[in-house]
Amino acid sequence: MHLAKLSLAHVKKKVTIMSAEQKIAAGLAGIITGRSSICEVDEENCELYYRGYSILDLAEHSNFEEVAYLLLKGELPEKKNLGEFQNKLSEEREIPHKVDEVLKGLSAKTDPMDVLKIAVGILHTVDPDASSNEEEANIRKAIRLIAKIPTIITDNFHFSHGNEPVKPNPHLSLAENFLYMLKGKEPEAFESSALEKSLILYAEHELNASTFAARVVVSTLSDMHSGIIAAIGALKGPLHGGANERAMEMLLEIEEPEKAESWIKDALLQKKRIMGFGHRVYKKMDPRNPVIKKISKELGARNENSKWFEISEIIEKIIDREKGLHPNLDFYSSSAYYLLGIPIPLYTPIFVASRVTGWVAHVMEQYCDNRLIRPRAEYTGEKKREYVPIEDR
Numbered sequence: 001m002h003l004a005k006l007s008l009a010h011v012k013k014k015v016t017i018m019s020a021e022q023k024i025a026a027g028l029a030g031i032i033t034g035r036s037s038i039c040e041v042d043e044e045n046c047e048l049y050y051r052g053y054s055i056l057d058l059a060e061h062s063n064f065e066e067v068a069y070l071l072l073k074g075e076l077p078e079k080k081n082l083g084e085f086q087n088k089l090s091e092e093r094e095i096p097h098k099v100d101e102v103l104k105g106l107s108a109k110t111d112p113m114d115v116l117k118i119a120v121g122i123l124h125t126v127d128p129d130a131s132s133n134e135e136e137a138n139i140r141k142a143i144r145l146i147a148k149i150p151t152i153i154t155d156n157f158h159f160s161h162g163n164e165p166v167k168p169n170p171h172l173s174l175a176e177n178f179l180y181m182l183k184g185k186e187p188e189a190f191e192s193s194a195l196e197k198s199l200i201l202y203a204e205h206e207l208n209a210s211t212f213a214a215r216v217v218v219s220t221l222s223d224m225h226s227g228i229i230a231a232i233g234a235l236k237g238p239l240h241g242g243a244n245e246r247a248m249e250m251l252l253e254i255e256e257p258e259k260a261e262s263w264i265k266d267a268l269l270q271k272k273r274i275m276g277f278g279h280r281v282y283k284k285m286d287p288r289n290p291v292i293k294k295i296s297k298e299l300g301a302r303n304e305n306s307k308w309f310e311i312s313e314i315i316e317k318i319i320d321r322e323k324g325l326h327p328n329l330d331f332y333s334s335s336a337y338y339l340l341g342i343p344i345p346l347y348t349p350i351f352v353a354s355r356v357t358g359w360v361a362h363v364m365e366q367y368c369d370n371r372l373i374r375p376r377a378e379y380t381g382e383k384k385r386e387y388v389p390i391e392d393r
């Protein structure tokens with residue numbers, strides 16, 4: 001595996017130039033903070049590559065397990081390697097009794113993203129490789145996380161509804177098994193294929209906020225699980241992964257295509273953010289959008305319910321016209337997941353189930369050539385004040 005060199009040398013140079021111009025890159029926009037060989041975001045041509053492979057090819061021809069292998073190991077697997085990798089993932093699906101016990105004790109109202117942070121924390125305490133930072137140990141930890149997160153999501157879903165969870169089926173793929181564990185019956189091929197393609201699209205995206213959070217944490221030489229917990233926390237926010245749930249809530253509130261135009265215009269007048277639109281990097285188009293849009297359209301046709309797609313297209317046209325903004329991956333995945341019968345509070349956790357592959361790849365890349373990530377801030381507070389004892393204030 002070619003592991004990237006993360007050097008802050010040229011970041012230092014950039015910071016120096018910027019302070020001379022008295023410019024600050026709010027939100028680190030446009031700042032290159034290191035090197036990575038995992039994902040190439042070509043914003044000019046609106047293209048996205050995982051380890052050099054176009055996401056369009058991967059979504060069309062590959063499967064989630066193969067993409068996970070590619071992200072972790074840097075190369076597409078040969079048949080035998082893929083089989084072994086899939087077996088390891090299947091064997092690791094069950095979650096330790098300790099985790100289920102804690103999930104059962106949580107309030108049914110606990111946000112599923114908070115549940116994931118808690119569960120990943122407990123997984124760390126029982127992981128046999130917890131204290132090792134060797135590459136092979138990190139790969140084993142990564143496999144366990146990728147395998148167990150879907151089970152944590154569905155176990156918690158069933159517990160929070162007063163039901164017993166559905167045990168994972170080792171003969172199904174990760175996408176098939178997720179829908180099986182959620183609904184208690186094996187999905188149709190078109191359903192698992194739709195979910196699988198969305199998982200491939202969500203798997204990795206360079207230094208997005210959650211991945212950066214994971215890298216910051218492990219740059220202190222903290223453990224992989226701590227990095228993943230930080231990433232889950234970052235993904236939870238509505239400006240990042242939380243947008244897919246908010247986007248579906250918006251579609252439900254709009255309810256009918258006839259109401260879409262006035263609803264959106266009103267929201268824009270009120271200066272509301274329209275969830276699922278805009279992107280820090282892609283200003284012309286999110287290359288993942290055409291794929292997920294097609295999936296949403298096809299699921300609408302299959303379900304003889306094109307309402308959500310129709311509302312979405314109306315919103316897309318208005319937001320483009322009024323704001324010049326385009327849908328990101330979260331917009332059409334919301335209606336796709338809704339049509340797959342997935343409860344809304346699980347949309348962002350599903351994003352975790354996929355993106356954990358990218359996170360663990362970045363965590364391992366960071367370890368490989370680490371330097372503590374510690375940027376600077378321009379101080380804007382009061383200067384050199386005299387301390388006044390409390391009784392004199």
Ligand code: ACO
Pocket residue numbers: 027238239240241243272273274275276277278279280281323325328329330
């Ligand atoms: N709806 C309305 N206005 C928007 C939106 C939006 N979705 N996105 C950006 N804008 C506007 C802002 O109000 C701002 O306008 P102003 O200059 O008049 O104040 C301008 O566009 C720039 O916005 P920023 O927040 O500075 O742009 P940035 O690049 O930092 O933001 C972000 C990117 C956070 C994704 C933003 O577009 C947003 O909030 N989108 C909605 C949330 C969302 O969909 N997140 C998912 C991201 S993709 C993913 O996680 C898979």
